[in-house]
Amino acid sequence: MNRASSIGSIAGAMAAALALGACGNRAEVVPSAMANRPQACAALTDISHLGAALPAHTQIRSAVFEAAADALPAHCRIDGDINARTGVDGQPYAIRFRLRLPQDWNRRFYMRGGGGINGTLVDPVDVMKQGYATIGTDSGHDNARNSRADAGATAAFGLDPQARVDFAYGAYDQVTRAGKALAQAYYGQPQRYAYFEGCSEGGREALLMSQRFPQHYDGIAAGAPTLHLPLGPMAGIHTTQLFAGLSARSGQLLPDGQPAIGRSFSDPDLLLVRNAVLKACDALDGLADGIVDNLPACTTPRVRAELRAAQCSGAKTPGCLSGDQIGTLEKAYAGATDSRGHPLYSDWPWDPGLGGQSSATEYNPGWRSWWIGSATAPTNNAIKLNFVAAIAVLYSSAPVQPFTAADALPFSLAYNFDTEVAKIYGTSPTFTQSAASMYFTDSTDLAPFKGRNGKLMVYHGGADSSISLNDTLRWYDGMNARMGGSAQDFARMYVVPGMNHCRGGPATDSFDMLAPLVQWVEEGKAPDSVTAKASTPSYFNVAARSRPLCPHPKQARYRGTGDINDAASFRCE
Known part of the structure; x- marks a missing residue:
């Protein structure tokens, strides 16, 4: 039996019930009868009988038809594993996936990326409700099963070289192939269009599909991509050292003697910084409205002048900033370097979305949570200290350096930027691929993706303190140059001023990239702007606010008339 007939064998009994009209430019709905x-x-x-249509060692654990219930449409739910095995560390591993095939299918296939270091099964039921066949994966390791307290907890999968490969790129290719083959077997026909969407780690996976596996997806939406994993987390060690030093010098210590990193800037201090950035840069886009659209013009010298104006003339008081605070913040925004001043990652844009309160229920905790953590917590709780920074560097280094949570701060404070960074590029007899070669997703040659008429939408928040917007913009500009200045034909980049990591902050951070992506792919209508709303308009002291997100390098500009809280009053130029 050849490959085509084997895929169709299950669907053969169903084929008589399928009556498809002309395909046209839109994905039609496969009848439910x-x-x-x-x-x-x-x-x-x-x-x-599916043979080579599926990745090797694919197993289906369950395939159950679920009637419409709990706001979900009737659909076939398939749970499976790929390459179940025992790793070199003695742990059981498998690439888990969940595929949902709706009864009324729009002939679109959709995969959503993960987050953090994955390890949990992604299941995009919200998109399945729209008629998409959807799939997600845990990327080859299970946080519940593979976690080890003595090896970075959920980062312990880094002890196994194959688990690293699966997380880096292998899982997404294999799960895509499995999902498409099973969907075709069930429906008796392939999808007309395929889409991938994700943010953060999921954004890296999205870019990965356009670069390493350009044949899989017609449309891709990549948000805040960690395209230089693990250099971004390494940059978190840089900020940890800076703010820990500031806390120690100012006598801000925890009961155990550790520097109280979260207290390096109080909530009022960060509000002073935000206000300084606004004073320096808010009007550069032609409208003082609490949003800095013209981020490229918001330079360090410009911001420095306003920070110095807020500097204490004597001892530090709640109404002013110390010189040490200002100097430390400038070093943090300049980015991590080695002792010779060579940049190791990226600088960061001065966006007024920085700052925030220590309480998660208060104004904008997002920026603070990554770099310094809460000012009121009894322990150091910055994400880049307790999770992302040290652990992410360790699970991707060679040789492996297992450690416990208690080791995170000492490791970060002792990290040598002249010698330790090389481990990201290193290999060993066990780990034959370096972290850089596996995880970096910065190829500027998207000719194969463009050649198959693929479409890519990338977005990133200006106040993202996890992944630098500047790093993503440099990649995009480099890709545009490599592609002969034709990036706008197939790939567009959208800056979200004020937005933190993937969401949050004083920003119009609520938007849908999938709908305009589908329209671009299927109707050829390029998204000249994406309308975005503020999920928390109270940040701006208004009841509602919307803005157009513009394709880089264009920026939103006020038309001169109309409500400044309405996107219709702005144009991209």
């Missing part, structure tokens, strides 16, 4: 849906779904537990 298919006989024996539950039986056809259950039949997918036997995949022996």
Whole structure:
């Protein structure tokens, strides 16, 4: 039996019930009147006849037809594993996936990326409700099963070289192939369009598909991509050292003697910094409205002048900033370097979305949570200290350096930027691929993706303190140059002023990238702007606010008339 006939064998019994009209430019809905849906779904537990259409060592653990319930439409849910095995560390591993095939299918296939270091099964049921066949994965390790307290907790998968490869790129390719093959077997026909969407680590995975596996997806939306993992987390060690030093010098210590990093800037201190940035840069886009659209013009000298104006003339008081605070902040925004001043990652834009309160229920905790943590917490709780920084560097280094949570701060404070960074580029007999070669997703050659008429939308918040917007913009500009200045034809980049990591902050941070992406792919209508709303308009002391997100290098400009809180009053130029 050849490959084409084997894929169609399950669907053969269903084919008579499928009556498709002309395809046209839009994805049509496959009629729901298919006989024996539950039986056809259950039949997918036997995949022996699918052969090479599936990745090697694919197993279906369950295939169950679920009737419409709990706001979910009727659909076939498939749970499976790829390459179940025992790793070199003695741990059980497998690439888990969950595929949902709706009864009324729009002939679109959708995969969503993960977050952090993954390890949990992604299940985008919200998109399945729209008629998409959806799939997600844990990227090859399970946070509950593979976590080890003595090896970075959920980062312990880094002890196994294959688990690193699966997390880096292998899982997403294999799960895509498995999902498409199973969907075709079930419906009796392939999808017309395929989409991938993700933010943060999921954004890295999204870019990965356009670069390493350009044949898989027609449309890709990548948010805040960690395209230089693990250099971004390494940059978190840089800020940890800076703010820990500031806390120690100012006598801000925890009961155990550790520097109280979160107290290096009080909430009022960060508000002073935000106000300084606004005073320096808010009007550079032609409108003083609490949003800095013209981020490239918001330079360090400009901001420095306003920070110095807020500097204490004597001892530090709540109404002013110390010279040490200002100097430390400038070093942090300049980015991590080695002792010779060579940049190791990226600088950061001065965006007024920085700052925030220590309480998660108060104004904008997002920026603070990554770099310094809460000013009121009894322990150091910055994400880049307790999780991302040290652990992410360790799970991707060679040789491996297992450690416990208690080791995170001492490790970060002792980290040598002249010698330790080389481990990201190193290999060993066990780890034959370096972290850089596996995880970096910065190829500027997107010719294969463009050649198949693929479309890419990238977005990033100006006040992201996890991944630098500047790093993503440099990649995009470099890609545009490599592609002969044609990036706008197939790939567009959208800056979200004020937004923190993927969401939050004083920003119009609520938007839908999938709908305009679908329209671009299927109708050829390029998204000249994306309308975004403020999820928390009270940040601006208004009831509602919307703005157009403009394709880089264009920026939103007020038309001169109309409500400044309405996107219709702005244009991209």
